[in-house]
Amino acid sequence: MTAAGKAEKRTLLQPHKRTGNPIVPYLFVAPHLLFFMVFVGYPFFYGLYISFFQYDFLRPDATNFVFLENYAKLFTPDSVQFPVFWNALGNTVEFVFLSVPPLIIIPLILAVLLNTKVPGRNFFRGIYFAPWVLSAAVVGLLGFWMFQSQGGLLNYYLIQMGIEAPRWLSSMPWAWVSILLITIWWTVGFNMIIILAALQDIPAHLYESAAIDGANSWRQFVSITIPLLRPVMVFVTVITIIASFNLFAQPFFMTGGGPAQASGGGATEPVMLRIYREGFERNQLGTAASMSFLVATIMILFSYTNFRLFRTRE
């Protein structure tokens, strides 16, 4: 929309002299604002505050103000938290690197395939997207069963093909491969439909005139589709990285974070699972809050950097 167009379109209703009451707008926003302040505004500061305390949820009497000690623990190699926290954060980063390329490339290919005049394309789109409507818990439990060594579907076929099947969920790197495969299955359709929507927005006449100029389909893809798709690909990449960073339920159900490592911590334990265990299994809410804050800071810095990059290029 042009600046002039924007100025012309009025969106605000001028308050009426007789019926307008200055309190009314506040009454409209009040219910949401109340919940927002209690569960978004306040915890923003309260979370930081809690991270300055040694706080066992089951022993509230033993609460101590320790200021930055919880953070110091995360940076002191001989603390209980140090090896498991950094192991888990490393696992999450590893998962981000492993999962993002296939979660971008496969949806792009699927979207391009479905953006042709193939019969039944809406049907296929519907099928590919379907797993996305499932709960993470269903996906995790399904993965837990599919990748079992005994009775798991995958191993049936591998054994039939004469391939020696690994113990998927309890050996490395297969535990990661299992988590990766089930995650791809779950979310590939989401990225696909977003890319597909952007593909369908590319005006057909661009391709037509390119075809008249003698460009073949590969050339058209490289010179028209890819550049015009750039913004949506950046967007999809950013949300996929954030989604992968939030990995939790799949390893929770499938591997329990294992297999265990000699160096401490589980080989597939992501940082979200570590925070969950620190806070809600060990009941150490102070250290869990400090871990959360550190992880959140990393994620915010990442989003901010992307936002800046995105802004300046457009």
Add this chain to the structure above:
Amino acid sequence: MNVKAASQKSGNMQRQKRINKTLLLLLLISIGILIIVPLLWMLSTSFKPKSQWFLPEVYWIPKTFTWENYEKILNNDTLPIARWFLNSLLLSGTITFFILVVDSLAAYAYARMEFPGRRPLFALLLATLFLPGVMFLVPNFLTIARLGWLNNYLGVITPALAGVFGVFFMRQFFESLPIELEEAAQIDGATQFQIFTKIALPLAKPALATLGIITFLGSWNDFLWPLLILKDRALLTLPPGLRTLQGAYTSEYGQMMAGAAITAVPVLLLYIILQKYIVESVQTTGLKG
């Protein structure tokens, strides 16, 4: 080039095109099968008796078809999955209803009303949109604990109403409506609340439906938060219930898959009925979000 050669060439091209199309179709079908296989396997296992779970051969269709996995999990008083189903339905419905009310009220004010503080408040909401959920986990858990709402649905419902996505979504829609109708109503002496309920809301039905579907799906599927808040087995919703099921039925895969199917089938049916709607709403909200 003579006419015959030209027509042969175009015939070749046409054949090539047909072959390409068939290959593409075969590829799409194979991918479709890959996507559906885990769901079919879930259903297949859920209807198999235990003796067939670990057979050395794959039977997609159970050799003997049985309801016993479903019966077992439905008749287990310590794992009341029928209750969980109702809990999920009730809780998701309640959250959806209140989000629609609370968010559309706020969105309408941000879209249409001029009041001191409107811009900074809205900017504040916008700023929190990109905050990662992990930073709210511990403090909100403690807030709920202090309010005495652990093991209470209020502890699941109230944090859900704090989200800002619905407010943005509805605000954008209200702003896109032509303002003239509302101005005319104002001149006729309607109050702001009347304009909202009688004019803006009826026009916003498509947006409310979209937000409603997305919210319902999200609440039905939510796993981590109810897992933290609801401890009493009778109060669980289905996703954390599945975790309990996994723990209680070690290697009883038929029962686990029956539980997964009970959780998955309702949303899959909803998806089949409202497919076009769900896909489109994800496309629009995904692109704008």
